[in-house]
Amino acid sequence: MYEFNIQNMTCGHCAGTVEKAIKAADPTAQAKVDLPTRTAKVETALDPATIAAALESAGYPNTFTSL
Template identity: 70%
Template sequence: MYEFDIQNMTCGHCASTVEKAIKAADPEASATIDLTARTARVQSKLEPAAIKAAVEKAGYPSSFKHI
């Protein structure tokens, strides 16, 4: 499981976009988005850098921490 701090995520549409970006990178990923904390917890077989790249490509700078 990985946790990402997501910058610029301020509304439900943003959270949905982040979740869609994660799912596009790994359709089997499980993602829990916390809009208030501006975090995404992701269970994926992909390396965290691949998830981070997908989120950033969607327009949301992020930083990763392993849980």
């Protein structure tokens, strides 16, 4: 599992866009997006850099760590 700290996520619409970007990169990913902390916890078989790139492409700069 990885935790992504997501910049520019300021509203519910943003959180939905973040979740869609994660699911577009990995349809089988389990994602929990938390707007107040601007984080997303993601369980994925993909390299986390792939998810990070998808978020970046959607307009959300981010950093990630392993949990």
